[in-house]
Amino acid sequence: MGIQIRLMGRCSWIYYLLCLCFIVVNVEGDATENGSVLIHGKSLIGKIDDDFVCATLDWWPPEKCDYGRCSWGLASLLNLDLNNKILLNAVKAFSPLKIRLGGTLQDKLIYGTEDYHHPCTPFVHNTSQLFHFTQGCLPLHRWDELNSFFKKAGAKIIFGLNALAGKSFQSSYAVGPWNYTNAESFIRYTVKKNYIIHGWELGNELSGKGIGKSISADQYASDVVALRNIIQNVYKGVEPKPLVIAPGGFFDANWFKEFVTKAGKSVDVVTHHIYNLGPGVDDHLTEKILDPSYLDGEASTFKSLKNILRTSATSATTWVGEAGGAYNSGHHLVSDAFVYSFWYLDQLGMSAIYDTRTYCRQTLIGGNYGLLDTKTFIPNPDYYSALLWHRLMGRQVLTTSFLGTKKIRAYAHCAKQSQGITVLLLNLSNQTSVQAKLAITFVKVPYERKKLREEYHLTAQSQNIHSQTMLLNGNILSVNKDGDIPPLKPLYVDPSKPIVIGPLSVVFAHIPNAIIPACT
Structure with a gap:
């Protein structure tokens, strides 16, 4: 029955759902459920x-x-x-x-x-000072x-500039125009040395109510205009110019x-930012x-x-x-452990899905939420999750849903630098395995008759x-x-x-012969 449905590539999406309702979510014993990954093959939902x-x-x-724990060690820039x-x-x-330098x-x-x-x-640590x-x-x-390291590593750098320079403080507010003298001098030095910067970002968590201090939206916009003018002037004759990025803060709808x-x-x-x-x-x-209900909560911000x-x-x-998910440096054996890959x-x-073009994880190294261990530099589980995403998930985002248990999270993209699609499946259940069949609309060829599927199953040790x-x-x-990455x-x-x-596992699956209009 599953093969028949997968071959019905040109049936309508609504008809698809009606068909599948009768054939999935059948429990086979106490430890296994069936379900279907529904993927719309004609149009994209995001990039x-x-x-x-x-x-x-x-x-x-x-x-x-x-909280009495010092987790940063020698991980500072x-x-x-x-x-x-x-x-x-x-x-x-x-x-x-991409590496964002800031905080x-x-x-x-x-x-x-x-x-x-x-x-x-x-x-120098001083509890009487802003941010201590x-x-x-x-x-x-x-x-x-x-910059020597970044060039050797092939990193693309985003540098966060000091947005409080020149401002006076009135209670929790930072007021007055940005004094960009020192920042402009730094940008000029960077250009003189031929250091490549992908983007200059102004400020950190000063939007809305802010963390420590806040800047009004009107003043922040004026300061960004000033940064844009500096970039246009200092990078005159240089193409492409670095991106102007802001505000690097927590979402407040009216302020944004x-x-x-x-x-x-x-x-x-x-x-x-997201915590x-x-x-x-x-x-x-x-x-x-x-x-799953808690994870769903952040969708409203993206939307x-x-x-x-x-x-x-604009x-x-x-x-x-x-x-970083959990603020104040994360939590050892949670944010640096396997379980965090479900959140990440x-x-x-x-x-x-909501057209977010780049996602910067706090941190590469430092705190309890680094992709690398702060002391040993050994990759934590999320490093490998990030690397697999980077290698397998292409730019085009497909409309995807899962018909079955709510404990499965399902996402699909056009495959990266190869034919077909890649599906990401997260099983949040600690007891139940799920057998998932793929149901793809507008598929051009009967993909199950062609190349083998490539699967990457991620699990925790023991x-x-x-x-x-x-x-x-x-x-x-x-x-x-x-020190080579495996x-x-x-x-x-x-x-x-x-x-x-x-149970409690992650699967990336690359289906090379799922040829759909959205990916061609």
Whole structure:
């Protein structure tokens, strides 16, 4: 019956749903359910950048502590070991990886350029200061070292500028125009050295009510216009010019609408941040991650921001500029463990549906939510989830749903750099396996008769979702003695068989002969 349905590629979508209602969601024993992945093959629902996956590097010193735990170590942009082989190989594996340089302390950062006539000193912990740290300085020799690493690794850099420079504080508000003198000098130095910057972002979490301080939408728009003018002037004769990005804050519909309207063509990318799981100290993070209703909650933010851009005169796109899930540095053995891939991959899939072009994970390294372990640099499970997404999920996003248990999350894209489509399936159930058949409308050829399906099954070591070790098709993923990232090899499966998603597992499935109009 499943094969018959898959061959009915030209039947209408409504007819499809009616047919499938009679044949799926049959429980076969206590531990297995059947279901169907429904994919509309004629039109796209969204698009992402080819380098959609992005990660962040932050400024936090070792003294940054949360709830009595200090998880940042030497992961700051000022002290990170740029000679570590694993770090280099981890970034190079993406070819390229977008890296956003920024975070809370970027709005207290001075650049040690010719115009700064003071000692260039690092951040110092001081609880009486905004964000509990003094002003810090980026020495130009360190900026040179960072750019040498980025060039070697093939990274695309987004740099977050200090948006509080020159402003006065009135209660929780930062008022007055941006003093861009030091920032402009830094940008000029960067251009003089031929360092390639993909985008300059202004400010961190100063939108809406802000974190620590906030800037009105009207003033923020004026400051972004000033940044645009600097970029046009300093990069005169240089193409393509870097993107102008803002505001890098939490979504507030009224604030964002006013900002987008007043910034006009001066802003290329509108960024927002996501920490929808709450504080890292929360003992219920795992329950939230495995609750489909809770995961659904963030869709309203993506939808609202998409509508704001769609109904305005702007040509700007939207990015998630920073997302760590659980704020205040995450939670050890949750945000750096296998279980977090359910939240992370679901976020990637959901955001893509709403035309989010890039998604920046907090962090590449640092805190308890790094893709790499802060002390050892060894990749955490989410690193491999991110790398598989980057290699398999193409730019075109397909309308996808799952008919069956609500514990399955399903997303599909046109395949990346290859024929066909790639399906991502997450099983949030800790007891039930699901056998999923594919139902694709407008499919041009009977794909089950052609090439084998390529499957990547991700599970936790010893079935412990709080493990920091991930298995791919039953094999442990680990770097070798030279710090090389392991190859990510698929299983080859008879395409006439259903995709089996085990309890608490993730499956990427590439179907090379599912030829649909949306992908051609």
